[in-house]
Amino acid sequence: MSTFEPQIIGYCCANCASSAAQIAEKMGLSLPENVKVIQLPCTGRLDSLHLLKALEAGADGVYVAGCQPDSCQFKHGVEKAQKKVKYVQTLLPALGVEPDRVALFHMMAGKGQQFVDAASAMVEKIRALGPSPLKD
Amino acid sequence: MEDRAEVVFLEPDYDVTGKIRALSGISPELCYQCRKCTSGCPLTFAMDYYPDQIVRYLLLGLEEKVLSSATVWVCSACETCTTRCPNEIDIAGLMDYLKQQAHARGLVRPKENLSYAFHKAFLDDIGRRGRVFETGLLQRYMLSSGAWKAKLSDGTLWEEIRLGLALFRRGRLPLRPRGIRDTHELRRLFEKAPVSSENTTQSSAS
Amino acid sequence: MTETKEKKNKGNVLVVGGGVAGLNAALDLAAQGYHVDLVEKESDLGGTVAKLHRLYPLCSCCKAANRATLCKMHPNIRAWTKSSVARISGQAGAFQAVIAGPTGETPIEADAVILAMGVEPFNPQAYDTYAYAAYENVISSIELEWLQKPVGPFQGVPKRPSDGQPPKKVAWLQCVGSREINKCDAPYCSSVCCMYALKEAVQLKDALPEAETTIFFMDMRTHGKGYEKYFEDAKQKGVRLVRSRIHSIEKAAGTEDLVLEYVDENGAKQVETFDLVVLSVGLRPSAELEELAKMLGVTLSEDHYVAVDNFKPCETNVAGVFVCGGATGPRDVHQSVVEAGAAAAKAAAWTKGVSGNGAVAEFRDVSGEAPSVGVVLSLCPSKLPEFEALIDPLAAFVKTLPGVTFVERLDLLDSAAFGRLSQRLQAAGVNRLVYASCTPLMHQELVESAMKEAGLNPSLYEFVDLRALGSTPVEMNRLQDLFRTAVLKARMLEPLNYAKVPVKKSALVIGGGLAGMQAALALAEMDVPVTLVEKKDRLGGHAHKVRSAWKGESVQDFLKSTIDKVTQHPKITVLTSAEVVGARGFAGNYISTVRHNGQKKEIEHGVVVLATGAHSIKPDEYAYGKHPEIYRWSDFTKKLIDDPAAFKSAQCAVFIQCVGSREPQRPYCSRLCCTFAVRSAIDLKTLNPDMDVYVLYREVRTFGERERIYKEAREKGVFFIRFDLDSKPQVSIEDGRLKVVVTDPILGRPLALSPDFISLQTAIIPAEAADLAAFYKVSLNEDGFFAESPAKMRPVDGETEGVFFAGLALAPKPVEESLAEAWAVAGRAMRLLRQDVMLVGGAVAEVDPDKCAVCLTCVRTCPFHIPFIDSPQGHAFIDPGLCQGCGMCVSECPGKAISYRRLSDDHIAVMALSLLGSDVN
Structure with missing residues (x-):
């Protein structure tokens, strides 16, 4: 039985998450290979649809990386994203999907390690959950 | 210590700091209450006013209060304060100046202040002969301060006597005083007016 | 050297110093069309700020680093690192300088010079009693900053030098190397140490929640915008403050722990043991400033910073030579950045050149064309050679993707790279671009200008983010997914609407005070017509x-x-x-x-x-309004202005500070009142040396070089008495005479004063x-x-x-x-x-009027209040000139009436599919 390698989509904002990525790059850190990033201008751009579409497309897990609630360059973008994530988490059980497959992380612009740790934590969590039930 | 809640109607005498500056070259008015002096002073446990409080009182011109304090005599001039004051106020020097002022104005009595008694006995000896006569010094100190009475009552006087005999046997306690040759120069030193502009603590003990 | 090239730029400015001030000045000048030579002595740009951790409120890690990158990439900026100005001569409009660097000496010409050489931290070895050199666990604040940086040696969790354990009890000692003439010759205040100590303590508690933090201080100087609130929050978070300065540091016998002895605010002697002591070191001018100033003939102040006239900020005594930031005196990042802007503006006003960016090239109409994608990879030099090895096979793969016309490398070390990119785009006739790099957002401006120059609509590109990726062959799969997705997305992009709006080259200044008038004069000096509107009847x-x-x-x-x-x-x-x-x-x-x-x-x-x-409030305390000789300071000053001898005969004056400021309902510091009181006190004493002048304060905030007048005031016999929020002075009127009772904290007893007048330094409200x-x-x-x-x-x-x-x-x-x-x-x-013409629109939210239900969700969502209901049309309207493209309204709109065509829902769905390996077409 081969070990399961989850496929993760990460929606990252162009501000704090991007800056954190910059620091991670400077520190020589790298995201786990299973994680692929789609950059949004602000996590406020996130629609519940995007989380669901990603799962539908075959992602085993989806996470959102945005600013700290008090540092969002667009003031309350990350709060809105949090709402969407929570909403999707309530929908997922009805579809037979574990709500933990979607998550939101607040980034600090200077913490490169945190940027990578969030991704790794997600990978670990999803690995434990197994492949997405939506996949045939 | 008096009642600290009693409201003092300030009649500050800002001339005091000017006088201090003129007579000793020290500028206590530069103090900005950082408390380093008091924090570092090793003898605060024995003082009634802390060094920074002494400076503060002087800024207000309440010289009399300061001159009759114990602090001024407890100060051992270790200069921990002086070396650390960010404004370069020579606090130890200020204490010296205050000692001199207290003595000059007759505000202290040997019987009330052991420290002063010792200072006085020591300086009187030097003033007379240019050299300390240890035997006479001890005698004079004990008698003038009345310390011998206290020592008698608590029994420590006998120890002092035993110590004195031991010192005498080793030739440490001369029986006769010896002085310097040119005592007139010495007298001139004692009568000379204090230096004003330099930041020194040399001053007369008249 | 520049004779053959046509003078494309308005002029050349030499900026000496690549710290936060220098970087911002260079960028501002470059944006105004100037060419800048930026000279930095260290091996990288960034200066002191790059060595610090999470500044408040301007966090440095991202923003300063971004600016450093942009300066290195910008076509108008030539950054010289590990270099210095060896010689300089000439005058404004014609300076000749020689830059000495690793490759030798290079002569340059400059129309103006900006000194931005910054500050250096004070070396605390002079304080022998603090045993900085002797005791391992006594460190300087700069060293702590590095320990707290996530990129530092311990990933942001500081450890004790002696045993590598996380510290449990940390003390900060303030004013080390500032406000001091004993151990060092620096009678000025370094302005920033109180704030940075608070920030370091708060950050330490963040990283080590169990740690106890104590700051030993004299005056807490948190006088900047938002700083007082930070101070209060720090106290809430448990940062302990002790108003007593430490005289010496001793070691606890047999350990590397440190013992501090002090007298507390109740007058009791305390002894405490700490396992780490941080010395909050002050600032000193850059070591190279003196020599450069001499070469230029620039006068330095008593404290060896550049001397500046208060009414001509950022100017030196030499025409054409400007100064900003730490070189002017100890100041925080906020002020340095303001001054960088001011110095750049003054340099620009001085060297007026040809203005305007001319016409913007027409965009080629690509609507009829099949998508044809050019792919450009620009790797920063710091990428590992293993990663480099992946590039060729990757490029080969990308070339096979449908729609790709060319795949090329761009050398970021070549300053003409972006110019060449534009030519390449034009020559290849592509109508889409995929740009892969490690700092996509930093290059955005440059990529877009290259596209505009090539006649392409600047919205027709997609980035590939090469950051935080591995370098092993396993990475290839992900790289292929990323590039395939980017090419797909690029093909899906439609050219977005840009309206070419001519820029109205004029300004409206609202407010005719000194700031408004100066702004108007500055703009007018740069040939911009200004309308100045003032509410009152006089300026x-x-x-x-x-x-x-x-x-x-x-x-x-x-x-x-x-x-x-x-x-x-x-x-x-x-x-x-x-x-x-x-x-x-x-x-x-x-x-x-x-x-x-x-x-x-x-x-x-x-x-x-x-x-x-703004103006000063009328207080409702201290018996204001009940006696003619109790003044608000603005009224007190007015009286003095009208009659300089107004208070000459007064015997006693009392200044009460912080009236209405730094209170729960107004938790900010009004910044200028301490300086005002001290200045006025000195002037009153000069007027009448026999007047008793008292200043009742909570903290004395004569920051920076203003500390000198605090000393002058004390020398003149002004008496300073501190009070707390819970021990405010009592002002009463007895038989028409004023009486003030205040408790002296040093003596521990109340003092009664009988002033002839009182000046209340009341809060400034906007x-x-x-x-x-x-x-x-x-x-x-x-x-x-x-x-x-x-x-x-x-x-x-x-x-x-x-x-x-x-x-x-x-x-x-x-x-x-x-x-x-x-x-x-x-x-x-x-x-x-x-600019003559601005491109308005592009990546903005657009409302489909047919789908809009006028539910007002977007109006309520937008953080900038941009959407509004256009009544004649009956739907929400989002002004493309104002929209900042965050996308919040797009996702909130319940009817999906708002679209964001730069990154639409369809785009995202396709990208997700593609990234997960599906072959989408």
């Missing part, structure tokens, strides 16, 4: 009640001459008794309605400067500005002052482009700082105004 604002600047210079004289200059300037139109009652438009294109003399007129302008000022904020789509902070851009390091910009702030309207500040802000505003405004 001058709050300045009419300001007597002197901190060194005693007459503000009244300066005010009169400024008013004269403004009213006589041909380019400035002054409207007094006028108010702005409405406005619409966006950066480059505003139409504001002004009511003047009962009539409304419309003024068109490109930028707006809000300099609406003029009512909510309407203006709404008109121009900017916001006010919770204290009513304008809120600067959340984008950080933009201290005078509003959150909406085209709107700028200066002076008291932003926060309380002294005259010299308002003047610096006014100049910074002019410089920032010029970035916009120098």
Whole structure:
């Protein structure tokens, strides 16, 4: 039985998450290979649809990386994203999907390690959950 | 210590700091209450006013209060304060100046202040002969301060006597005083007016 | 060297120093069309700020680093690292300098010079009693910053030098190397140490929640915008503050722990053991400043910083040589960035060149063409060679993707790289671009200009982010997915609408105080016509009640001459008794309605400067209003201005500080009152040496070089008494005589004073500005002052482009700082105004009128209040000139009536599929 390698989509904002990525790059850190990033201008751009579409497309897990609630360059973008994530988490059980497959992380612009740790934590969590039930 | 809640109607005498500056070259008015002096002073446990409080009182011109304090005599001039004051106020020097002022104005009595008694006995000896006569010094100190009475009552006087005999046997306690040759120069030193502009603590003990 | 090249730039400016001030000055100048030579002595740009951790409020890690990258990439900026100015001569308009670096010496020419050489931390070895060199666990604050940095040796969790354990009990000692003439010759205050100690303590507790933090201080100087609140929050978070300075550090016997002895605020001697002691070291001018100043003939102050006239901030005594940041004196990052803007503006005003960016090339109409994608990879030099090895096979793969026309590398070390990119795009005839790099956002501006120059709509590109990727062959799969997705997305992109809007090259300045007038004069000097609107019937604002600047210079004289200059300037139109009652438009294109003399007129302008000022409150404590000799300080000053001998016969004067400031309902510091009180006290003592002058304060905040006048005041016999919020002085009136009772904290007893007059230093509150904020789509902070851009390091910009702030309207500040802000505003405004045409639109939210249900969700969502319901049309309208493209309204709209065509829902769905390996077509 081969070990399961989850496929993760990460929606990252162009501000704090991007800056954190910059620091991670400077520190020589790298995201786990299973994680692929789609950059949004602000996590406020996130629609519940995007989380669901990603799962539908075959992602085993989806996470959102945005600013700290008090540092969002667009003031309350990350709060809105949090709402969407929570909403999707309530929908997922009805579809037979574990709500933990979607998550939101607040980034600090200077913490490169945190940027990578969030991704790794997600990978670990999803690995434990197994492949997405939506996949045939 | 008096009642600290009693409201003092300030009649500050800002001339005091000017006088201090003129007579000793020290500028206590530069103090900005950082408390380093008091924090570092090793003898605060024995003082009634802390060094920074002494400076503060002087800024207000309440010289009399300061001159009759114990602090001024407890100060051992270790200069921990002086070396650390960010404004370069020579606090130890200020204490010296205050000692001199207290003595000059007759505000202290040997019987009330052991420290002063010792200072006085020591300086009187030097003033007379240019050299300390240890035997006479001890005698004079004990008698003038009345310390011998206290020592008698608590029994420590006998120890002092035993110590004195031991010192005498080793030739440490001369029986006769010896002085310097040119005592007139010495007298001139004692009568000379204090230096004003330099930041020194040399001053007369008249 | 430049003879063969046509002078494309307005001029050349030499900026010496690549720290936060130098970087910002260089970028501002480059944006205004100048070429900049940026010289930095260290091996990388960034200066002191790059070595610090999470500054407040301008966090440095991202923003300073970004600016450093941009300076290195910018076609108009030549960054010289590990270099210094070996020789310089000449005069304004024709400086000749020789830059000495690793490759030898290079002569350059400059029209102007900006000194931005910054500061160095004081070496605390001079404090022998602190045993900095001897005890391992005594470190300097700079060292702690490095330990706290996530990129530092311990990933942001500091460890004790002696045993590598996390510290449990940390002490900070303030004023090490500042406010001191004993152990060092620095009678000035370093301005930043109180704040940074608080920040370090808070950050330490963040990283080590169990740690106890204690700061031993004298005066807590948190006088900047938002700093006082930070101070209060720090106390809430458990940072302990002890008002007693430490005289020596001892070691606890047999350990490397440190013992501190001090007298506490109740007068009791305490002894405490700490396992780490941090010395909050002060600032010193850069070591190279002295020599360079001598070469240029620039005068230095007593403290060896550049001497500056308070009314001419950022200017030196040499024409054409300007100064900003730490080189002027100890100051924080915020002020340094303001001054960088001001110095850049002054340099630009000095070396006026040809303006305008000319016409914007027409965009080729690509609508009929099949998508043809050019792929460009630009790797930064720091990428590992293993990664480099993946590039060729990757490029080969990318070439096989449908729609790809070419795949090429771009060498980021080549400053002409972006110019060549534009030529390549044109030559290949591609109509889409995929740009892969490690710092996509930093290159955005450069990529877009390259595309514009090639005649391509600048929205037709997609980035591939090469950051935080591995370098092993396993990475290839992900790289292929990323590139396949990017090419797919690029093909799906439609050219977005850009309206070419001509920029109105004029400015509206609202507020005719010193800040407003100076901004108007600065802009006018750069040939921008200005309309200056003032609510009252005369110019001058709050300045009419300001007597002197901190060194005693007459503000009244300066005010009169400024008013004269403004009213006589041909380019400035002054409207007094006028108010702005409405406005619409966006950066480059505003139409504001002004009511003047009962009539409304419309003024068109490109930028707006809000300099609406502030005033001091009328207090309801200290018996104000109950006695004619109890003054508000503005009234006290007014009296002194009208009659300089007004208080000469007074026997006793009392100044009470912090009246209404630093209170729960107004938790900010009014910044200038301590300096004011000290200055006035000195002047009163000079007037009448026998007058007893008392200053009752909570902290003495004579920051920076102003500390010198605090000393002068003490020398003159001014008596300072500290009080706390819970032991305020009691003011009473007995038989018509004033009586003040205050407890002296050193003596521990109440003192009664009988002043002839009292001056209450009351809080500064901003003029009512909510309407203006709404008109121009900017916001006010919770204290009513304008809120600067959340984008950080933009201290005078509003959150909406085209709107700028200066002076008291932003926060309380002294005259010299308002003047610096006014100049910074002019410089920032010029970035916009120098363009002839602006591209408006692009990556913005667009409402589909047919789908809009007028539910007002977008109106309520937008953080900048941009959507509004256009009544004649009956649907929401989002002004493309104002939309910042965050996408929030797009996702909130319940009817999906708003689209964001730069990154639409369809795009995202396709990208997700593609990234997960599906072959989408």
